[in-house]
Amino acid sequence: MAKARRKVVNLPVTPVPRDTLPDRIYRRTKELILNGEIEPGQLVTIQGLADAFGVSAMPVREALQRLTAEKALSVVSGRSVGLAELSVERLRDLRRVRLAIESLAAEWAAANVSAGDLRSLAKLIATMDGAAADGDSHGYVRANREFHFVVYRASGSDSLLAIIEGLWLQVSPYFHLLYGSGNYVVANDQHKQVLAALRNRDGAAAGVAIRADIEAAAEILLDLLA
Numbered sequence: 001m002a003k004a005r006r007k008v009v010n011l012p013v014t015p016v017p018r019d020t021l022p023d024r025i026y027r028r029t030k031e032l033i034l035n036g037e038i039e040p041g042q043l044v045t046i047q048g049l050a051d052a053f054g055v056s057a058m059p060v061r062e063a064l065q066r067l068t069a070e071k072a073l074s075v076v077s078g079r080s081v082g083l084a085e086l087s088v089e090r091l092r093d094l095r096r097v098r099l100a101i102e103s104l105a106a107e108w109a110a111a112n113v114s115a116g117d118l119r120s121l122a123k124l125i126a127t128m129d130g131a132a133a134d135g136d137s138h139g140y141v142r143a144n145r146e147f148h149f150v151v152y153r154a155s156g157s158d159s160l161l162a163i164i165e166g167l168w169l170q171v172s173p174y175f176h177l178l179y180g181s182g183n184y185v186v187a188n189d190q191h192k193q194v195l196a197a198l199r200n201r202d203g204a205a206a207g208v209a210i211r212a213d214i215e216a217a218a219e220i221l222l223d224l225l226a
Contacts, residue, residue: 026063036141039176045080072169083173088225095218103207109154110203121195132184181220
């Protein structure tokens with residue numbers, strides 16, 4: 001018996017949006033965390049975020065569930081969240097992974113970094129020098145994050161970048177605790193070494209400078225957490 005011919009169905013055109021409201025809220029809240037706008041010890045309420053973003057509580061709750069699953073936030077009560085607690089053991093584990101992954105990204109960046117990237121890095125170093133001198137921890141933390149991610153984006157690896165972003169979500173809010181320790185000045189000296197290595201296309205030196213930066217900050221944080 002002959003098989004029946006199948007007809008191609010012409011489906012109605014209904015474009016699917018590339019993202020949803022919870023996706024946008026997730027990304028914006030993640031930016032707040034990465035830029036140090038939410039500090040250790042601060043609470044964020046679901047309603048407070050909903051009011052800030054001009055949305056209902058439902059998409060905010062969905063976005064916060066994702067960030068909680070990624071260990072960036074932890075539930076304090078049914079309606080509020082805070083930064084996930086950073087224990088000594090967790091920080092040591094994050095340090096070990098960051099040393100391997102971020103130094104690799106810096107090494108790869110040396111082969112791909114553009115003249116525009118180098119100019120951006122130099123400007124961010126100047127911004128951090130000014131923020132450290134003025135005692136502007138928020139300005140320093142934001143510029144520090146952008147400096148590192150200009151380097152990591154230059155690696156050309158989206159896979160590495162996604163891993164690094166997940167690591168920073170867990171640790172970068174605690175960089176505020178480094179204020180007053182002298183680390184901001186030391187770290188920016190290491191940033192200058194990273195920039196010099198990238199200008200020379202020296203991947204090994206860039207990786208060494210990134211590792212030194214991570215180690216110096218981690219040692220101070222470990223002392224503070226202990």
